[in-house]
């Protein structure tokens with residue numbers, strides 16, 4: 001929900017980033033306050049995932065210009081694990097498989113690391129098992145996934161659910177969901193959306209990268225941004241997503257259709 | 264390992280004939296006179312001198328092997344001193360004299376403060392009740408008739424046993440380094456488990472009261488009689504430094520009917536620095552003879568040290584229904600080279616063997632698995648399963664697999680699986696995005712990768728080995 005007085009969580013200004021020498025982000029501006037839900041849409045290859053990875057600190061991407069502030073702190077000074085511990089969470093578009101590492105071990109280590117950082121209680125394997133099973137229930141995930149290797153052999157949708165499970169465990173302050181809806185069946189979409197809505201509160205914020213209105217039917221965004229060629233070229237309310245669905249991205253360029261722009 | 268045990272091994276040698284030897288170091292070089300000197304200093308029986316001399320004569324006619332996938336400058340065998348009187352390790356006066364690198368290692372391995380001094384060779388005034396630990400241990404073993412002592416002591420006290428078994432699995436002329444070892448070995452361990460006895464505890468080299476450096480040419484002989492069983496641990500996770508560059512040990516295991524020998528090694532010899540300067544050449548011949556029906560020989564090794572490792576713990580499966588196992592983790596980093604694997608020689612009917620090899624390479628290192636599975640014509644219904652997995656960390660290292668399979672009996676079943684994987688940047692980023700740093704991530708991935716091998720180790724050893732691996736790979740990623 002929008003509240004002009006709430007704290008600015010993320011402030012990105014004129015962000016340029018390159019990967020193997022190619023500039024992909026060409027001046028991104030976005031401001032996210034706590035309590036808000038943002039959606040980023042845009043054509044394939046427009047730079048949405050790149051933005052997400054730059055925000056999370058992927059080592060292959062180099063920030064060449066601009067500022068990236070999280071909770072007033074310059075992110076460029078933080079290693080990716082420090083950003084995660086500070087409360088930035090990225091649900092990956094393509095979660096990697098990690099053969100040989102049991103999911104429950106991985107989840108517990110991640111959980112305890114973040115808990116430790118927050119000065120809160122860490123859980124031993126038995127306590128954690130109870131805790132994680134509760135969270136899995138909310139997402140209607142089969143507990144068998146705990147004993148399997150992280151993401152290994154998971155179906156596309158199962159991987160996405162495993163991402164949301166991690167989000168539920170880590171309770172981030174800023175979560176970036178990169179096409180978490182793609183590959184989910186209709187039931188799963190509803191379950192995941194419910195889970196996300198439950199996690200959402202006035203102190204955290206959410207950025208959803210999506211191609212489809214259907215996710216936004218469940219999770220109502222306060223702002224919809226359109227990314228094109230490495231920049232956010234339009235920002236508006238949730239009606240923008242509907243308009244895009246009807247007209248397609250070219251419509252943005254056709255003429256001076258009037259949409260509210262963020263002040 | 265406990266402080267008490269560690270103090271124990273650092274104590275001056277008190278027992279046995281070794282204390283009688285007064286002389287210091289033999290002149291450099293190798294010839295028959297030197298061998299006679301070694302033998303007489305050690306007060307050996309005539310047959311053992313003959314054994315040594317024959318080995319030496321064969322060695323003279325052999326050439327240094329070059330087939331292994333490792334590179335090193337030529338060794339000058341005349342520039343080595345083959346005998347020095349056993350002496351206690353030099354003690355340092357305080358922790359300040361200890362190599363800081365070593366201290367950092369202890370830190371990483373989580374070795375308790377009070378044990379570090381002992382491990383580093385610092386004189387400690389308060390010695391734990393080490394003598395009584397040793398005594399209790401010896402008494403317990405003696406009660407059930409187990410012999411566990413240095414091989415020199417065994418030559419004096421049990422000459423007939425040594426004569427019966429020494430060189431029966433690894434004959435003196437077996438290979439270049441085994442021949443050299445047979446000619447000049449100075450010490451090592453002997454372990455004898457009599458008929459029907461299950462050894463009540465893991466036998467560890469820590470317990471052998473023998474404090475001098477075991478020398479470059481260590482000799483180990485383990486015999487398990489009918490129905491006996493033993494688990495033997497060699498080495499430790501703490502780094503071992505040695506001024507001798509070449510190490511050529513021989514280990515022989517003999518299992519009679521229904522006997523079971525499990526031999527576990529954690530090898531952490533000095534590997535040289537990041538630039539590949541220094542480090543031990545570890546050229547070892549390890550072989551077990553599963554001689555009796557239903558006997559079993561199982562090798563587990565975690566190889567992390569040495570500049571060059573060259574070893575193939577093998578099993579000769581002669582007894583009907585005998586079983587051979589080889590579980591190995593070999594880690595190389597920086598400029599280390601490892602060429603390791605096993606040989607499973609199936610001779611008896613219904614013999615079975617399992618090979619699980621995990622090679623991890625980082626830095627500019629090279630690791631090769633070399634394995635031979637031979638099913639001889641007499642080995643009806645023999646079975647082998649081999650699995651060789653390699654993991655690469657970074658892009659400058661190499662992993663190679665050389666499996667040799669020779670089947671001469673068509674009832675055999677031989678399976679071989681191999682895989683190569685890489686710890687990728689995206690995997691590490693995934694961990695990082697969940698708050699987990701690269702070091703912990705690598706340790707998790709590696710432990711997952713090595714799980715089947717670590718499961719074979721005694722629990723305490725497994726925990727240490729896990730930490731050791733993470734430590735060895737520290738800084739190789741991210």
Ligand SMILES: Nc1ncnc2c1ncn2[C@@H]1O[C@H](COP(=O)(O)OP(=O)(O)OP(=O)(O)O)[C@@H](O)[C@H]1O
Pocket residue numbers: 019020022024042043044045046047048049050051093
């Ligand atoms: N290593 C690289 N070298 C060159 N170009 C790259 C590299 N990695 C990504 N790109 C390019 O960057 C652009 C942006 O990719 P990104 O994954 O951010 O797009 P996206 O908006 O998330 O697309 P999608 O909707 O398909 O997920 C693409 O054109 C992609 O090909």
Ligand SMILES: [Mg+2]
Pocket residue numbers: 048049050093178179
């Ligand atoms: Mg994308």
